[in-house]
Amino acid sequence: MSIERIDVDLCNGCGACVDACPMDVLRMDEKGEKAVIMYPEDCMLCLYCEFECPVDAIYISPAMMVRPILSWG
Amino acid sequence: MSITGSDKHISTDVLIIGGGMAGLCAAIKAKEQGVDVTIVEKGRAGKTSGIQAFQGDYKVFDPEKGHKLEEWLGQVNRGGEYLNNQEWSEIVIRESNDRYKELISWGVEFYSMEGRMPMRRLEIMDHMSMVKGQFLPALRKKAVDSGVNIVDRIMVSELIKQDGKVVGAIGFHTTSGELHIFQAKATVMAAGGSSLKLGQRPVSSWTADGEAMAYRAGTEISGKEFTVAGQMSFRPDAEVTGKDFTFQMSYRSEVTPDQQNGEASAGTSNEVDALYRFPRFGYALIAPVMATVNAEGGPVINANWEAHCGRIPLYAYLENMYPPLIDYLRHVYRKPGKADADEEISEIVKSGKVKLKLGNYDDMVNVFGGAGIWPINTECASGVPGLYAAGVCCATMASGTTYPGPGYGLTHGAVTGVRAGLGAARYAAESEKIPVSDAELKRVKEIIRAPVDRKGGFSPGWITQIVQSITVPYFYLQIKHGERLQAALTLMEFVNSHLVPKIKANDAHEWRNAIEAKNMALDAEMRLRASIFRNESRGTHFREDYPRRDDPAWLAWVKVKDEKGEMKVSKQPIPEEWWPDLSEPYEKRYPRAFPNE
Numbered sequence: 051m052s053i054e055r056i057d058v059d060l061c062n063g064c065g066a067c068v069d070a071c072p073m074d075v076l077r078m079d080e081k082g083e084k085a086v087i088m089y090p091e092d093c094m095l096c097l098y099c100e101f102e103c104p105v106d107a108i109y110i111s112p113a114m115m116v117r118p119i120l121s122w123g
Numbered sequence: 124m125s126i127t128g129s130d131k132h133i134s135t136d137v138l139i140i141g142g143g144m145a146g147l148c149a150a151i152k153a154k155e156q157g158v159d160v161t162i163v164e165k166g167r168a169g170k171t172s173g174i175q176a177f178q179g180d181y182k183v184f185d186p187e188k189g190h191k192l193e194e195w196l197g198q199v200n201r202g203g204e205y206l207n208n209q210e211w212s213e214i215v216i217r218e219s220n221d222r223y224k225e226l227i228s229w230g231v232e233f234y235s236m237e238g239r240m241p242m243r244r245l246e247i248m249d250h251m252s253m254v255k256g257q258f259l260p261a262l263r264k265k266a267v268d269s270g271v272n273i274v275d276r277i278m279v280s281e282l283i284k285q286d287g288k289v290v291g292a293i294g295f296h297t298t299s300g301e302l303h304i305f306q307a308k309a310t311v312m313a314a315g316g317s318s319l320k321l322g323q324r325p326v327s328s329w330t331a332d333g334e335a336m337a338y339r340a341g342t343e344i345s346g347k348e349f350t351v352a353g354q355m356s357f358r359p360d361a362e363v364t365g366k367d368f369t370f371q372m373s374y375r376s377e378v379t380p381d382q383q384n385g386e387a388s389a390g391t392s393n394e395v396d397a398l399y400r401f402p403r404f405g406y407a408l409i410a411p412v413m414a415t416v417n418a419e420g421g422p423v424i425n426a427n428w429e430a431h432c433g434r435i436p437l438y439a440y441l442e443n444m445y446p447p448l449i450d451y452l453r454h455v456y457r458k459p460g461k462a463d464a465d466e467e468i469s470e471i472v473k474s475g476k477v478k479l480k481l482g483n484y485d486d487m488v489n490v491f492g493g494a495g496i497w498p499i500n501t502e503c504a505s506g507v508p509g510l511y512a513a514g515v516c517c518a519t520m521a522s523g524t525t526y527p528g529p530g531y532g533l534t535h536g537a538v539t540g541v542r543a544g545l546g547a548a549r550y551a552a553e554s555e556k557i558p559v560s561d562a563e564l565k566r567v568k569e570i571i572r573a574p575v576d577r578k579g580g581f582s583p584g585w586i587t588q589i590v591q592s593i594t595v596p597y598f599y600l601q602i603k604h605g606e607r608l609q610a611a612l613t614l615m616e617f618v619n620s621h622l623v624p625k626i627k628a629n630d631a632h633e634w635r636n637a638i639e640a641k642n643m644a645l646d647a648e649m650r651l652r653a654s655i656f657r658n659e660s661r662g663t664h665f666r667e668d669y670p671r672r673d674d675p676a677w678l679a680w681v682k683v684k685d686e687k688g689e690m691k692v693s694k695q696p697i698p699e700e701w702w703p704d705l706s707e708p709y710e711k712r713y714p715r716a717f718p719n720e
Contacts, residue, residue: 072166074632092327098170098171101256
């Protein structure tokens, strides 16, 4: 797992992390109030979101997620 | 998914595909010429570029500081093993200073690297650094202030052609799925580099989109048999005693006094340089690795050869690190307001107790300034009228077989960006807008929509894994052999002919992944064909069955081109005046030996 958690209490909904993500992993929630981790499997551990977050709400594990080759679906 | 709503049509004089260093420079420069300019970017222009991973190092050639052109060129030629286009190398070096001054005038902040770059023992070319997180947003601001139209989060997947010319591109919004049709008099492809989405360096957004689109539009592609090959990765379960680290490193042989003077020689010592990154500071550490690659050559080849011979595991010890590197890292990776972490990394490194087990692959990034779309002139024209190329996806061959050193890639991006921007603006000013026929629009719409219109099919994630499994293990594209390459090519041909046409995307995000998987599969086939064709070893291309350079037969570039649906490979000889001195003994021409040579 790469990006693990966005602390909803800390997140101020500024959207800086969503703008910063090169892999389209992050999105704003339906109300546009908080950032959510939408596609964690595409996180490449670049840490730009953490770098940009003004309130340190994002936690990223240093371990890279490696998906097993299991199914075609 | 169902795509509803009407398509969005955007008309412009110059369309720039990609909003990184090259794209933004091209846009600003083209706009200065008085034409309409639109940037389209699959992420966010001035924010999500792959070059964010590479610090902000920038070469500044300045004769007033005593820099000598022949010394700088000499370093590029030796590192590039004479496969660099010396006209382009000289252009990049000479124009670096003009671009540097121009970037400052556009709002980019630089700082000096003097005393901060630990690998100078091997590095002749001086460089500055731009401020991380500042320079791309500054360029975006400059572009917007200049009146450049920016369209973010649009995955462009196909170039639109009419009467043999490129007249625009088609893409979709990666959230809404809305189709965007761009019509332009001239198009600049600045869509970044080519990796295989492995994430060892955070450049997984580089999926060869630019060269794949250009290839399908009929341009020549070059440099596919080489990689920057600067590092290896560590598994998370490696024997790491430091807390919270992930690591990147290069493998090097012992540095002798001769090597310190720039005269590299071969070695197969297990000693390694460990280069690491600290998650809280972020970003891959690239620059020092590159400096070692240039002078010492093929570190990944050597490490992989050790593994190939069964001499594994290989370990790296942080205590072996060149001491100034630690200070350099602390400087580069600090994050404002996180002094505690800064202290923490320092303590771990100082303890010198970090032992690492090496992983078995690198991220297979093609050479910056040495792979991608072949420019037919110094205006970065692609050979297909209306299409220009800039940045990492433009194969000027200013680099050669490997990356010449820190800063060269961004400098190449600025130089080619400006040249392509000027070329495209000139072309646009001289051209009429060509209307796109309904048949062409139907053709590109069918291609782009295929993954979402299909009822069922293979997931993009699975296709990506299949491509990786055929290319990433060391014995395909790092320790190469004709038989294994041929076997891999057979599989890749099957993937491209049978699996890729059946990729299915369930939402707009996955649609982007589907296009990327398709482009990566094409990229992989180009890499394999180019590697089979070059039956010698040179630079980062090592053939176990041909372990020597073959001069002058292979003082030549390999070009890949689509001919009526067939991928054709050809050879273009390098002008004789750029050859090394063939009267010199081989060992003197090429101080670095390949394994088993």
